[in-house]
Amino acid sequence: MKSNFWLKIITPALILILGIVLFFTVGFNKSLELSGYHLIEVNINDNTLSDSLEKIDGVLEGKEIDIKEYSLEKDDYGNVIAIKFTTTVTNTQELEENIKDELYEAFGYDESSLIEQTYIKVSGFIEPQNIGMTFAGTGLAIIIGLVGIFVYIALRHSVANAFSVVLSVILDTLLMISLTLICRLPITSHYGIAIVGTAIFSIVLNTLFYSKLVDNSKEETMLKASNEEVIKSTQQSFAHTLILISLTCLIAIGAFAFYNLSTSVSLALGFIACLYTSQMLVPHLWAMAYRRRIRAKKDKDNKAEKVEEIKE
Amino acid sequence: MTKKSSIIKYIFVCIAVALGIFLSVCSFAIPFTTVNFNGFANSIPLGLDVAGGYSAVYDIVLEDDSKSLDEEIDSSVQFISDVLARQGYTDAIVTKQGDNQIRLTVSKNNNSELLISTLGSAGDIRIKSSETTDESDSDIIGEDISNVYATRLQTSETEFSWGVMIEFTQTSSTGKSGAEKYEELTSTVSSSGNTIYIYMDDELYQSIGGISEAQTNGVLFLSGGGITTQETANQFALRVLVGTLETKLSQAPNSVIEIPATLGGNFMIFGCVALAILAIIFVVLMVIKFKDFGWLSLLSLLIYVILVVFFMQAIPLVLLTLGGFIALALGLALLFISHAIMFNNISKEYSYGKKIHLSVKAGYKKSILPIVDINVVAIIASFVMWFLGDVFTMSFGIILTISCAIGMFTSLLVTRAFMKWYLPINSSNAKKLGFKRGENVNEI
DSSP: OHHHHHHHHHHHHHHHHHHHHHHHHTOOEEOHHHHOEEEEEEEOTTSOHHHHHHHHHHHHTTSOOSOEEEEEEEETTEEEEEEEEOOOOSOHHHHHHHHHHHHHHHHTOOTTSTTGGGTEEEEEEEOOOOHHHHHHHHHHHHHHHHHHHHHHHHHHSOHHHHHHHHHHHHHHHHHHHHHHHHTTOEEOTTHHHHHHHHHHHHHHHHHHHHHHHHHHHHSGGGTTSOHHHHHHHHHHHHHHHHHHHHHHHHHHHHGGGGTOHHHHHHHHHHHHHHHHIIIIIHHHHHHHHTTTOHHHHHHHHHHHHHHHHHHO | OOHHHHHHHHHHHHHHHHHHHHHHHOOEEOTTSSOEEOOTGGGSOBOHHHHOEEEEEEEEEESSTTSOHHHHHHHHHHHHHHHHHHTTOTTOEEEEETTTEEEEEEESSSOHHHHHHHHHTOOOEEEESSSOOOOOTTSEEGGGEEEEEEEEEEOSSSOEEEEEEEEEOSOOSSSSOHHHHHHHHHHHHHHTTOOEEEEETTEEEEEEOOOOSOOOSSEEEEEBTTBOSHHHHHHHHHHHHHHTSSEEEEEOTTOOEEEOOTTOTTHHHHHHHHHHHHHHHHHHHHHHHHTHHHHHHHHHHHHHHHHHHHHHHHSTTOOBOHHHHHHHHHHHHHHHHHHHHHHHHHHHHHHTTOOHHHHHHHHHHHHHHHHHHHHHHHHHHHHHHHHHSOHHHHHHHHHHHHHHHHHHHIIIIIHHHHHHHHTTTOSSOGGGGTOOOOTTOOOO
């Protein structure tokens, strides 16, 4: 049992190590909103959207631009295309001015006209949102939440149970973050949801599995059984619920993958990590805490004594 | 309980559910009044990523040239973000733009157009003892103020009025603190005139009379005049607070832009359809496996949906974002799991040889703790997110808290009641519930 445990911990350990290395070397693959971007807004006036996009593409072609994103907005004079981009060019002001001049030319706007000079706006570099605060807030929330859950499970079951649930929640969350780093999934401002969602899924799954494990170990038929047998029987009876929970939750988050793929994939990776931990590691943690199953034996002995007394 | 009374109860529940759905979805004018009922679902505030919003750009000018513009802009961005979050604009994003501008992006809730114009019209406050624009050392200015916030105070036995509470600084590195200056000012006016004057950008904004003694508590409650509602109080507080900054904000010309939902224009419809499909899958699976009990879970699900929608529009801090949608989906999944645990346990009890009503009783009893466990741990975790997360995590936390609490109530009380009412209708035909006896098990 013990050797199995170390075998099963190798995969998550490798993922964690790789995640830590990637975090300190290349960091997260941040989306534009988190890495900052240059912004140019073009009022398309009477031009059609497709024509305007063609003109913009024509202007940006050949420029040293890494990532670009368009979005359609609206101001007092009509539709506006917001061009967000990143660049490695050192003189970004010159690049922006060049793009601006070419856009004036492509759209045929008169830069000297008081109205038309507001049609193309160069906003410069938009500083990124502070993701550090998101991580700090979410991390603190998870820690406080875990303390609450520890107290709840310790009161409901035992300190050992509470400890292993908390441990697996931390492991699952870290695994999810590591997998995001390894898969180079772009993280957006919604990433906090993936962290929190994984933590909550892990808490629910592990609590449920642990309850089942403890209940099973107390069943009369299991009183003489070894830890391995209790775990096996619980895993078998829990398999149905596990499939049900996993499928329901994966369908639930999968639906939103169309709109925010990276967050949904991160969440799905987190859920997979939770499934692995709850089935491969949590039972071993339980077995470590109740290795000798002294209580069960004592209960059995007491029960046998009582039966004899009644018979007498 | 007779079969007839059970059927009557079900009919009443169905009527209540139909009414609940109508009130949740439909908007209508309330007869004989000028008030419109908007429907619970339509009243839920939507986040920037779901419904879009506005962005506005402000030019920043440094009032004191000796200071660093970069540093002042950074501290202004942080300060304005904090003030807006305190005023309920939790999803407002303030970022630095270019060298000397800041960009505000905010959802369409809470009269954001007014917020955009207010931020551009922030002014210097000056509290004086006489009605003159001449500056004096005894005047209380922006730097003497530590905080300004909208609040409601009781003005008579039955009436409350909105106003702003101005808190003065208790210490000062340069001379007298704001609280000391306020005490001196009120002491001066108490002996002559009894009135203090509040100027915004050298224009008289309001005068407060009836000051007969020196005020030593270091706070001033300002009400009446232009400040009559929470909105106007917040607006004034924002003007004063932003006015205390070292930087002066002015709205850039033609800079207010209506931005679309960051997740796409049709996300709302998609999100609702996705949740509906999830709910349908939930009910279909339940009906296939537990037949009549599956239909009972549909009734519980409808009550759950109505309650969740109602509480989402009733609790002021709820903001429906992508996080909220994922929380709703997870809440639905937890409701499904709770029902599956309960019905599975009942089915198991039946397979041991118990009669249906005894199986329901024993199965329900066995399910209480696991259902409470999963919902309580989810509530504990999500409740904390409510207070500590960013806007999306907060939205996720608050909506998951609501979903889990209502899910627990629905599965443990509502579904239980439905099962209790069901037993007089069918207490012997297990096939209608999809239950089977275990092998070689006889009825006890």
